[in-house]
Amino acid sequence: MVTLDKEDIVFIENYLEHSDISYADIRMEMTDHVASEIEALMSAQNTNFYDTFKTYMITNKATLLDANKQFIKAADQAIFKKLWVELIRIPTLLLYCTLVFLVHKVLLSMEVDALQNMISSLPILSMVPFCIIYVLALNIYKLPRFSGVERLGFLYVMSFQIINIMSTFPKFFVQSKDGFLMVSVVFALLITVNVLVIKITFQTIQEYRHGYKSIIS
Amino acid sequence: MANSKLYKGSLVTIILKLLNESDKMYGYQMTQKVKELTKGQLQITEGALYPALHKLEAEGLLEVEVEKVDNRLRKYYKLTEKGNKETVSKLEELQEYIKTMQVLVNPKFSLE
Numbered sequence: 001m002v003t004l005d006k007e008d009i010v011f012i013e014n015y016l017e018h019s020d021i022s023y024a025d026i027r028m029e030m031t032d033h034v035a036s037e038i039e040a041l042m043s044a045q046n047t048n049f050y051d052t053f054k055t056y057m058i059t060n061k062a063t064l065l066d067a068n069k070q071f072i073k074a075a076d077q078a079i080f081k082k083l084w085v086e087l088i089r090i091p092t093l094l095l096y097c098t099l100v101f102l103v104h105k106v107l108l109s110m111e112v113d114a115l116q117n118m119i120s121s122l123p124i125l126s127m128v129p130f131c132i133i134y135v136l137a138l139n140i141y142k143l144p145r146f147s148g149v150e151r152l153g154f155l156y157v158m159s160f161q162i163i164n165i166m167s168t169f170p171k172f173f174v175q176s177k178d179g180f181l182m183v184s185v186v187f188a189l190l191i192t193v194n195v196l197v198i199k200i201t202f203q204t205i206q207e208y209r210h211g212y213k214s215i216i217s
Numbered sequence: 218m219a220n221s222k223l224y225k226g227s228l229v230t231i232i233l234k235l236l237n238e239s240d241k242m243y244g245y246q247m248t249q250k251v252k253e254l255t256k257g258q259l260q261i262t263e264g265a266l267y268p269a270l271h272k273l274e275a276e277g278l279l280e281v282e283v284e285k286v287d288n289r290l291r292k293y294y295k296l297t298e299k300g301n302k303e304t305v306s307k308l309e310e311l312q313e314y315i316k317t318m319q320v321l322v323n324p325k326f327s328l329e
Binding site: 025030032033066074075082 | 263292
């Protein structure tokens with residue numbers, strides 16, 4: 001059985017990277033798949049690496065690119081499923097109820113003008129913890145471009161949009177202190193979602209650190 | 218996958234069954250094993266296999282391990298405890314399905 005040398009593997013990996021298969025985990029698995037196929041073909045047909053690679057790519061490149069799209073779709077689905085599972089857990093509901101109570105207490109000590117100003121800056125403020133955790137986690141753990149981690153950016157953007165829309169909603173209730181309970185309900189929900197997204201970020205990073213420990217420095 | 222529509226719904230069961238019979242497997246190995254067992258009748262494509270593996274991994278049914286093999290990194294999959302339980306249930310489900318289909322397609326068979 002033929003075994004490809006390191007240069008051939010690097011060649012396959014570079015080819016896949018230049019074909020927009022940019023996530024490290026997806027590319028790693030595809031490189032191994034393509035290399036295994038090519039080794040089997042080279043052994044069976046007694047051909048050289050470049051000819052075998054060229055023939056293989058002519059017939060299989062479209063399938064590989066489609067697989068890449070399916071991979072990304074699967075990564076997105078996995079992230080949203082994690083968020084949904086976290087949302088419907090009893091501890092999350094308890095956290096939410098506690099937050100409603102605490103936020104309401106804090107808001108009652110505020111003036112209407114101060115709360116209106118705070119609501120305006122809420123979308124930007126809500127992004128700060130996400131960005132800090134994402135950037136710090138990547139720098140501390142030095143993860144390559146893993147699909148699960150990079151696709152979290154999509155979740156952040158979605159969260160930002162939801163918070164943006166929801167932050168306009170409490171403004172209608174901030175005419176007097178009577179509407180503060182409704183504002184507390186919305187605020188508590190935003191904080192809960194923020195906490196869950198941060199938790200999922202760390203979980204995902206830990207999963208990659210565990211599964212890919214041989215390639216993470 | 219050949220005969221794709223008929224086999225598509227069974228892909229997860231096929232993966233779980235393969236992993237149930239060996240300690241750990243990688244993607245290409247699974248495609249070759251299926252090809253060998255079915256004498257080439259069934260061929261799993263990368264586009265179907267890998268997203269299914271990732272979905273099972275996200276559901277906690279599979280765990281992964283990356284090893285350096287033959288100048289490259291290889292991702293191995295193995296069943297978790299939850300995955301073992303799911304395999305039993307999926308296989309039972311499939312057997313029930315096969316029985317039902319036999320009754321429908323070949324009513325005489327069900328009387329024997």
